[in-house]
Amino acid sequence: MVLRYDNPHLNIAEVACLYGGFLGLWTLKALKQQRNGSEDLSRKSRFGKEPLKIVSWWILAVALTYVIDIANLVVYALRTPNWWPHKASVVCLVLSLLFWGVVLISCADTSELPRYTNSFFSAYRVNVLYAWLTEAIFESVFLAFTPIPGDTFQGILMADHLARVLLCIFAFAIYVTYRRKRPSRDTMDYEERTMFESGTQLDPEAPEGQSSQALPHTTKRSDAKKSKKNTSWIAYFKSFAILFPYLWPVKNLRLQLHVFVCVLLLIFGRIANILAPRQLGVVTEKLSETNSGVPWFEVLLFVFYRFLQGNMGLVGSLRSFLWIPVSQYAYRALSTKALQHVLGLSYDFHLNKRGGEVLAALTKANSVNTFVEQLLFQIGPVLTDLAVAIIYFFVKFDVYFSLVVLVMTFCYCYVTVKITSWRTEARRKMVNSWRDSYGVQNDAIMNYETVKNFDADEFENHRFGDAVDKYLLQENTVLSSLSVLNIIQGGIFTSSLCVACLLSAYKVSFGYNTVGDFVVLLTYMTQLQQPLNFFGALYRSLQNSIIDAERLLEIFEEQPTVVEKKDAAPLKVTNGRVVFSNVSFAYDPRKPVLSNVNFVAEPGKVIALVGESGGGKSTIMRILLRFFDVNDGSITIDDQDVRDVTLSSLRSSIGVVPQDSILFNDTVMYNIKYAKPSASNEEVYEAAKAAQIHDRILEFPDGYHSRVGERGLKLSGGEKQRMAVARAILKNPTIILLDEATSALDTNTERHIQASLNRLAAGRTAIVIAHRLSTITNADLILCISNGKVVETGTHEDLLKHDDGVYRKMWLQQANKDPSSKKFSVE
Numbered sequence: 001m002v003l004r005y006d007n008p009h010l011n012i013a014e015v016a017c018l019y020g021g022f023l024g025l026w027t028l029k030a031l032k033q034q035r036n037g038s039e040d041l042s043r044k045s046r047f048g049k050e051p052l053k054i055v056s057w058w059i060l061a062v063a064l065t066y067v068i069d070i071a072n073l074v075v076y077a078l079r080t081p082n083w084w085p086h087k088a089s090v091v092c093l094v095l096s097l098l099f100w101g102v103v104l105i106s107c108a109d110t111s112e113l114p115r116y117t118n119s120f121f122s123a124y125r126v127n128v129l130y131a132w133l134t135e136a137i138f139e140s141v142f143l144a145f146t147p148i149p150g151d152t153f154q155g156i157l158m159a160d161h162l163a164r165v166l167l168c169i170f171a172f173a174i175y176v177t178y179r180r181k182r183p184s185r186d187t188m189d190y191e192e193r194t195m196f197e198s199g200t201q202l203d204p205e206a207p208e209g210q211s212s213q214a215l216p217h218t219t220k221r222s223d224a225k226k227s228k229k230n231t232s233w234i235a236y237f238k239s240f241a242i243l244f245p246y247l248w249p250v251k252n253l254r255l256q257l258h259v260f261v262c263v264l265l266l267i268f269g270r271i272a273n274i275l276a277p278r279q280l281g282v283v284t285e286k287l288s289e290t291n292s293g294v295p296w297f298e299v300l301l302f303v304f305y306r307f308l309q310g311n312m313g314l315v316g317s318l319r320s321f322l323w324i325p326v327s328q329y330a331y332r333a334l335s336t337k338a339l340q341h342v343l344g345l346s347y348d349f350h351l352n353k354r355g356g357e358v359l360a361a362l363t364k365a366n367s368v369n370t371f372v373e374q375l376l377f378q379i380g381p382v383l384t385d386l387a388v389a390i391i392y393f394f395v396k397f398d399v400y401f402s403l404v405v406l407v408m409t410f411c412y413c414y415v416t417v418k419i420t421s422w423r424t425e426a427r428r429k430m431v432n433s434w435r436d437s438y439g440v441q442n443d444a445i446m447n448y449e450t451v452k453n454f455d456a457d458e459f460e461n462h463r464f465g466d467a468v469d470k471y472l473l474q475e476n477t478v479l480s481s482l483s484v485l486n487i488i489q490g491g492i493f494t495s496s497l498c499v500a501c502l503l504s505a506y507k508v509s510f511g512y513n514t515v516g517d518f519v520v521l522l523t524y525m526t527q528l529q530q531p532l533n534f535f536g537a538l539y540r541s542l543q544n545s546i547i548d549a550e551r552l553l554e555i556f557e558e559q560p561t562v563v564e565k566k567d568a569a570p571l572k573v574t575n576g577r578v579v580f581s582n583v584s585f586a587y588d589p590r591k592p593v594l595s596n597v598n599f600v601a602e603p604g605k606v607i608a609l610v611g612e613s614g615g616g617k618s619t620i621m622r623i624l625l626r627f628f629d630v631n632d633g634s635i636t637i638d639d640q641d642v643r644d645v646t647l648s649s650l651r652s653s654i655g656v657v658p659q660d661s662i663l664f665n666d667t668v669m670y671n672i673k674y675a676k677p678s679a680s681n682e683e684v685y686e687a688a689k690a691a692q693i694h695d696r697i698l699e700f701p702d703g704y705h706s707r708v709g710e711r712g713l714k715l716s717g718g719e720k721q722r723m724a725v726a727r728a729i730l731k732n733p734t735i736i737l738l739d740e741a742t743s744a745l746d747t748n749t750e751r752h753i754q755a756s757l758n759r760l761a762a763g764r765t766a767i768v769i770a771h772r773l774s775t776i777t778n779a780d781l782i783l784c785i786s787n788g789k790v791v792e793t794g795t796h797e798d799l800l801k802h803d804d805g806v807y808r809k810m811w812l813q814q815a816n817k818d819p820s821s822k823k824f825s826v827e
């Protein structure tokens with residue numbers, strides 16, 4: 001009796017212990033990591049680089065002993081008539097080899113940069129230690145009960161057992177040697193270098209440079225990023241949980257029903273995938289029977305099952321059809337929520353952001369949806385079909401067939417993921433070099449004149465040719481690696497098909513199975529191949545949608561820095577008295593911008609802020625609008641602190657005329673009405689008249705319906721500013737903030753603008769930033785701001801009296817720049 005081949009229980013126990021324990025430990029690790037953060041896991045429980053190498057060799061040696069075992073067995077079984085080992089023992093032998101294969105791969109993946117799924121296999125010390133111990137115990141038992149070898153077969157078998165026991169002893173020696181050594185930095189930082197790092201890995205297909213740092217750093221977000229870096233898989237997916245409520249149609253029962261039916265159809269699709277090959281088997285059986293007539297019904301049933309099958313079949317199409325509204329619901333919910341969230345973020349985010357990137361992230365709002373769909377309708381069904389095959393073959397045929405599918409699944413998926421990850425990088429390079437060559441072409445055409453002037457046609461042609469060569473080289477890598485991938489995938493699949501067919505043919509020949517069974521097996525397996533052919537592409541697009549979703553998540557994690565108090569009441573404006581008391585503020589604590597600013601803007605008066613550029617004038621307006629909170633002191637409007645009132649009531653009580661008004665790419669009417677959408681056209685005309693722009697608008701080709709162009713480009717600076725004044729007049733706020741245009745306008749325009757501003761300011765509290773002092777000589781109070789401090793206050797006349805005053809100096813400076821102007825005189 002050979003324990004290894006005749007005692008299934010011991011074999012099953014060994015494999016169950018290996019797999020069960022390993023998986024159990026892996027789960028425990030993941031849970032522990034989630035509870036404690038990843039610190040202990042990434043630092044303590046991974047191998048250092050050096051031991052990892054030795055361990056990998058060790059595992060390879062163990063795996064080789066199993067290869068020898070299997071080869072030994074096959075040779076012996078073929079040479080010995082009427083002898084076959086117990087089925088479970090053979091299965092366990094193959095599973096043991098697979099197990100050590102997985103562990104070996106986990107080591108290989110730990111030593112290099114893991115990505116996504118690969119990190120599922122990362123080698124933890126405790127897991128490998130556990131596997132050693134299990135192996136040591138079982139192999140010792142096997143060895144103890146192996147009879148003294150009587151022939152080569154038994155000799156090799158014994159040598160294998162002995163080799164494994166010795167290897168386990170050696171493993172113990174490795175453990176003792178390296179136990180106390182801390183892991184080296186190389187592997188210690190392994191998690192830090194994973195996909196969460198804002199490095200080039202972020203977007204596999206984005207051009208170099210662009211992929212890093214999806215968004216600019218603000219303090220809050222970088223904290224979020226840091227915590228994500230060292231996260232477990234469970235925690236990682238949990239972080240997406242805030243997006244899921246938008247995917248699920250909470251309040252829509254009809255859509256929920258759609259989801260339910262889609263899931264049912266998905267399950268039904270799996271069943272149809274068994275029914276069709278099964279039916280073909282039945283048809284084959286019927287046809288092989290002599291004199292049984294034509295199996296019309298069986299054939300028609302088979303055709304019907306075929307009609308149901310596949311993504312394009314009845315079930316798949318019905319599923320796609322029912323999913324449309326669910327998918328659209330999710331898209332709407334996510335994209336509107338994302339925009340709402342971004343608009344709700346504070347000013348600092350918008351100042352820091354790289355507009356294009358935020359927009360890109362927002363346009364990919366569908367990514368989470370796509371991710372779920374890909375998982376649910378593409379990868380999920382393929383993997384389920386494989387699992388169903390394993391179970392179905394076990395029940396219907398033989399455990400060997402299941403084993404073939406299992407090993408094939410593992411090898412196929414692993415190899416595809418590995419090669420695809422590598423190819424993704426190659427594709428990224430290809431896209432980059434394509435962009436480069438496009439850039440060269442574009443440059444040459446855009447600079448046509450320069451090229452001609454320098455007679456540089458030849459040069460440009462060469463430059464473009466070189467760029468194209470570079471692109472073609474990358475394309476070659478991508479295309480040839482696609483062929484390699486297809487060959488390897490085909491090789492793995494065909495080998496398993498070959499083993500399964502040979503096994504089945506053997507069984508049919510010896511009468512254990514019918515021809516129908518052979519047909520069922522062959523059909524089921526070949527129908528698995530089609531979706532598996534696109535496994536790599538699916539994996540890549542899954543990766544991409546995860547990356548997009550991550551970017552969206554980053555935006556959702558961003559929190560506004562200025563938040564309303566819970567009990568904030570609406571601002572009640574009575575007169576519009578604005579008081580700054582001891583206000584200090586800094587964007588960055590290292591560089592104070594305003595210190596101890598005090599002033600009162602009395603109702604109905606015009607307060608002018610003047611001073612050097614960068615002194616802090618615009619900042620005063622921003623903190624009044626509460627785009628930022630003051631660090632010290634307080635700002636009150638009619639005795640209510642701006643921090644105690646609702647943001648919307650605060651901002652709707654203040655009208656702003658910015659220096660450079662940016663308009664929406666729409667009509668003049670739309671742009672003015674933006675301040676008060678409910679306003680009638682007459683109100684708009686009145687406001688425009690008050691802003692001295694009405695007549696001008698009427699001169700435009702389409703009057704009030706003329707489009708203003710992108711950001712208002714079709715209007716002149718003066719027109720835009722008067723439009724902004726018209727808007728502010730329409731809004732009719734009690735307090736207005738004016739940032740005057742810096743550039744000198746022609747006298748006529750200036751007169752118009754000044755008149756419009758005077759109309760706007762009349763009867764309101766006006767705070768005006770003045771760049772040209774000539775415009776504010778009539779202000780009720782002028783504040784000179786220098787280095788964030790109010791250095792002088794008074795009326796124009798008062799301030800000119802200070803011989804060494806800052807204001808007087810500025811006045812004279814501006815007069816010197818414009819000596820012809822009569823506006824500037826000290827008298």
Ligand SMILES: Nc1ncnc2c1ncn2[C@@H]1O[C@H](COP(=O)(O)OP(=O)(O)OP(=O)(O)O)[C@@H](O)[C@H]1O
Nearest residue numbers: 348351587588593612613614615616617618619620
């Ligand atoms: N978002 C920001 N983050 C950090 N520093 C900023 C920010 N905005 C402005 N600053 C700095 O704050 C200081 C005051 O800027 P502010 O725009 O208030 O000056 P200003 O007096 O309005 O200048 P100008 O007349 O040129 O518009 C400047 O030194 C500027 O560099």
Ligand SMILES: N[C@@H](CCC(=O)N[C@@H](CS)C(=O)NCC(=O)O)C(=O)O
Nearest residue numbers: 478482485486532533534535536537
């Ligand atoms: N069998 C491969 C290739 C599948 C395939 O042909 N993919 C299509 C797109 S769905 C393709 O054009 N791929 C180009 C490429 O991968 O470079 C895989 O599993 O990824």
